[in-house]
Amino acid sequence: MPIYFRITFNTVKRFGSYSIMWFLTILFMYAVVLHKFSNAYTSQTVTKVYNGETEVMIEYQEGSPGSKIILAAPHGGSFKGDFPERDFGCMSNGQCIWSHSCGAKDPNCDTSTYTDRYTMEITTGLADELETLYSGVRPHVILSHIHRSKLDPNREEDEATFGNAEITSYYNAFHSFIDTASTSVGTGCFFDIHGHTHPEAMVELGYKVIKSRLNDKNAILGYTSIKTLGNDINANGRDWTGLLNGTIGLGYFLTEQLKLSTEATVQGTTVVPSVDVPSPGTALYFSGGYDVKIHGSRYGGDVDGIQIESPSPVRNAIQGPEYIKRLAKAIKQFMDENY
Numbered sequence: 001m002p003i004y005f006r007i008t009f010n011t012v013k014r015f016g017s018y019s020i021m022w023f024l025t026i027l028f029m030y031a032v033v034l035h036k037f038s039n040a041y042t043s044q045t046v047t048k049v050y051n052g053e054t055e056v057m058i059e060y061q062e063g064s065p066g067s068k069i070i071l072a073a074p075h076g077g078s079f080k081g082d083f084p085e086r087d088f089g090c091m092s093n094g095q096c097i098w099s100h101s102c103g104a105k106d107p108n109c110d111t112s113t114y115t116d117r118y119t120m121e122i123t124t125g126l127a128d129e130l131e132t133l134y135s136g137v138r139p140h141v142i143l144s145h146i147h148r149s150k151l152d153p154n155r156e157e158d159e160a161t162f163g164n165a166e167i168t169s170y171y172n173a174f175h176s177f178i179d180t181a182s183t184s185v186g187t188g189c190f191f192d193i194h195g196h197t198h199p200e201a202m203v204e205l206g207y208k209v210i211k212s213r214l215n216d217k218n219a220i221l222g223y224t225s226i227k228t229l230g231n232d233i234n235a236n237g238r239d240w241t242g243l244l245n246g247t248i249g250l251g252y253f254l255t256e257q258l259k260l261s262t263e264a265t266v267q268g269t270t271v272v273p274s275v276d277v278p279s280p281g282t283a284l285y286f287s288g289g290y291d292v293k294i295h296g297s298r299y300g301g302d303v304d305g306i307q308i309e310s311p312s313p314v315r316n317a318i319q320g321p322e323y324i325k326r327l328a329k330a331i332k333q334f335m336d337e338n339y
């Protein structure tokens with residue numbers, strides 16, 4: 001008999017039924033603890049020692065085998081360290097030169113340096129919710145822990161890094177982790193998680209279709225970040241634009257989920273594009289950035305890309321958890337419908 005069983009048997013015999021009760025109680029507590037921490041995953045990290053502390057710069061939480069979902073948070077990081085500030089580039093022949101040593105800085109070469117607040121929590125919260133909804137199959141998660149004033153992974157390399165060698169190594173790590181995740185999922189969807197402060201306060205879904213094309217209903221599938229999925233939809237005799245503002249799109253599923261919320265702010269939030277709000281009209285709108293452009297299917301592959309820009313009213317400690325639950329359910333409905 002293995003030692004473990006022999007000890008257990010002797011322990012029970014020696015301390016009697018009272019101890020059996022305690023043994024079972026402790027076993028139950030252990031099971032509860034195990035359940036509570038069931039969001040288990042393997043992480044790959046790129047770290048830096050700063051002021052004697054090991055700090056994580058870029059993190060890849062590996063998804064479960066079989067997951068078709070990749071989540072990334074490029075703008076949720078807070079680490080600043082002593083990296084140089086990405087403030088302004090220089091103008092040369094009508095073009096911005098993104099470098100710390102380009103000479104006279106030009107205010108026309110301004111770059112965004114604000115954090116998308118609460119997007120780190122939304123991204124990891126979504127991963128936890130989706131893991132539960134998919135009975136333990138966890139999505140892949142890629143996080144930049146570096147503040148956007150130092151690195152912006154959602155830009156072309158020169159504007160992202162200003163040519164700083166160390167920052168460039170973190171930029172490359174962020175994107176190569178997404179590539180690794182894409183190889184793992186094979187066919188699926190990459191969601192780039194952002195936050196905006198536009199006054200219209202809608203959830204803005206970005207497919208690399210600019211506002212005027214959404215307004216004019218003349219989006220071109222070949223330029224989108226969901227090209228592969230759109231081609232599959234068309235090949236099945238349906239219209240791919242249903243992914244933008246029809247009943248097979250994330251906009252539709254998210255709208256219907258938000259309506260079900262008991263939180264007034266979450267319930268009152270609309271989504272663009274969707275069935276209810278097919279195009280932005282005059283509202284401010286982000287159509288999708290560098291991440292969904294290169295990690296979506298525009299240039300090939302079977303992983304599509306969607307940028308999710310959440311408005312500030314649902315990105316806080318009060319509405320956040322409810323919003324995350326609704327968004328996770330919508331993503332699952334969208335994935336179940338289309339993949």
Ligand SMILES: [Zn+2]
Pocket residue numbers: 075116193194195
């Ligand atoms: Zn952002």
